[in-house]
Structures are given as C-alpha cells and as structure tokens.
Amino acid sequence: MAVTFSDLHTESGLKALNEFLSGKSYISGDQLTKDDIKVYAALLEKPSGNLYTNASQWYESVSLKLAASFPGKAVGVRIGGKAAPAEAVAIKEVAK
Template identity: 40%
Template sequence: MGFGDLKTASGVKVLNDFLSERSYIEGFVPSQADVAVFEVMSASPPADLCHALRWFNHIKSYQGQKSSLPGVKKPLGQYGPVGVADANSAADSKDED
C-alpha cells in the first residue's frame, strides 16, 4: 500500500487517482488517516489534479479540529492503493527466477 512520495508529482498523481472514487483516505468521514496524508504534503496539489485538490482543501478546512478527528494515525505506507509502495520489491522478486 501507499501513495509513494507525496512531495513529488507522481505521488500526488497516485493520490489523485485514489481519491477519484472516494472522498476520504479511509471511510466516509474525515479521520486521522486524512490528517496523516495531509501533513506529509508540502503544498496544495495543482488544479489539474482535481480530486487531490478537492480533498486537500476540504481537509485543510479542519485545521483547528485535526486532533479531534476519529481514528488512529498509522504509518503513511499503510494508506493508499495496494501495490504502489511494493512495486519495486515485486519487480525484484520476478527477476530472481
């Protein structure tokens, strides 16, 4: 799982694609999962990544309430689509055959 490096365009693109089908990182309400991902981002996503930008602006509106959002923060790699963070290790295991 994971989005990759959210300080790069490719990582934010993965986040954008992930958010194209959902409003939040986990579940149906803002949570500590959203806070964990939001805090890693260095800037607002560009306008062409509309899903990530929508999510970013929405979570940003909870600035004063972040600590009271439900859930428990997990390591960043535990959020996001399956297979992104493990892509290199999967490729390495195929080469060993």
C-alpha cells in the same frame, strides 16, 4: 487494508493520490480520519487544482475541517529545516 502513498512531493506521487481519491471524499471512508491527517501532513502544499482535481478538493476539505477544529487565532510560526528536494521544487514550478 492499509494504503501506501510514497513520494507525495513528486508528480507520480501526487498522481497516485489523485487517482486513489477519485470518487472518494476521504482516504479511509466517509469521514475525516487519522489517515487523512497523515497524508495531509506529508504534502508540501495544496496540489494544483488543474493537474490534481481530486487531491486538491480533498486537501481543501481537510484544511477546512482542521481550521474549524482549532478556532483560536494563530499568530504564525516558522519552521526551519533542510530545503525541499530539488524534485519537489521542480513540481512547484510546473504547477504554477
């Protein structure tokens, strides 16, 4: 059964992800899957460890596995686009 996460740029979206990950290592089982990568890519940044402990630990775990999968040296990229929704900016300020 597919799980749905929406509004991961909002406090309520991050709270739902955090609650879902309680007692779990990954989104769909005991190992990293495409589901984890999709959710990881949808996040604007690492969730605050103080507010979203489970989501923060999961994010760090996914980050480490991804980094190990791509050992080449990155030189950096910039991606342009529209500004984040005002609500996302407000969450970043609260998380500081």
